[in-house]
Amino acid sequence: GAGVSQSPRYKVAKRGQDVALRCDPISGHVSLFWYQQALGQGPEFLTYFQNEAQLDKSGLPSDRFFAERPEGSVSTLKIQRTQQEDSAVYLCASSPRQGNEKLFFGSGTQLSVL
Amino acid sequence: GESVGLHLPTLSVQEGDNSIINCAYSNSASDYFIWYKQESGKGPQFIIDIRSNMDKRQGQRVTVLLNKTVKHLSLQIAATQPGDSAVYFCAENRDDNFNKFYFGSGTKLNVKP
Numbered sequence: 001g002a003g004v005s006q007s008p009r010y011k012v013a014k015r016g017q018d019v020a021l022r023c024d025p026i027s028g029h030v031s032l033f034w035y036q037q038a039l040g041q042g043p044e045f046l047t048y049f050q051n052e053a054q055l056d057k058s059g060l061p062s063d064r065f066f067a068e069r070p071e072g073s074v075s076t077l078k079i080q081r082t083q084q085e086d087s088a089v090y091l092c093a094s095s096p097r098q099g100n101e102k103l104f105f106g107s108g109t110q111l112s113v114l
Numbered sequence: 115g116e117s118v119g120l121h122l123p124t125l126s127v128q129e130g131d132n133s134i135i136n137c138a139y140s141n142s143a144s145d146y147f148i149w150y151k152q153e154s155g156k157g158p159q160f161i162i163d164i165r166s167n168m169d170k171r172q173g174q175r176v177t178v179l180l181n182k183t184v185k186h187l188s189l190q191i192a193a194t195q196p197g198d199s200a201v202y203f204c205a206e207n208r209d210d211n212f213n214k215f216y217f218g219s220g221t222k223l224n225v226k227p
Contacts, residue, residue, distance in 0.1 A: 003220070004157070016134030029171075033211065033214070035217075040122055041219060041220070042203050042205075042217030042218055042219050042220050043158065043203075043217045044217070045216070046213055048214060070129065091157050091158070093157075095213055098213070101213050102148055102160045102163055102213075103148075103158075103160075103213060104160070104214065105150075105158045105159070106157050107155070107156050107157045108156075108157050
């Protein structure tokens with residue numbers, strides 16, 4: 001498809017389990033973002049990649065959160081030892097270049113930690 | 115799904131009426147703003163954007179107004195339709211170097227047929 005694709009669509013994890021969330025951005029898009037959206041709130045910035053370089057990870061809540069984009073296209077957000085407070089929708093977005101451009105969002109991965 | 119709306123300000127309008135959704139932003143240095151529409155179970159969808167050197171921009175059935183003096187943004191939707199029912203977010207960008215956006219808390223728009 002032409003849009004940003006995320007998988008899985010839903011993920012249920014037991015507390016303490018590790019999870020990996022995948023994002024396929026629009027082909028050729030330089031910038032890739034991860035956002036976290038809690039129920040009833042707006043998306044909150046987690047981290048940003050320009051090609052394969054992670055230029056900003058200031059929004060990652062703890063060192064249990066790790067993101068990578070090794071070849072500058074597909075990205076993975078990994079959460080280790082999941083906690084209940086990690087339950088949220090994780091949104092991936094991409095844009096063609098850097099700086100002052102609109103973001104194209106995927107449909108997100110809804111993570112529920114039991 | 116629908117429980118998202120329990121925590122959000124809600125605007126209810128009659129089909130065919132005009133809607134105005136407001137947003138206050140926090141940083142006077144922000145220079146690029148976007149309105150996004152989010153339907154249940156989907157990611158935010160771009161509606162319209164505006165840069166800080168403008169105070170008004172029009173799209174198809176939508177208009178965004180920017181008042182930098184009071185740091186206020188509004189989205190006007192003309193002839194609101196049932197398909198416009200969604201949560202609307204304003205987002206601000208504070209950095210020319212990369213598009214790291216800060217989102218507001220959102221407004222739920224209910225369109226009554």
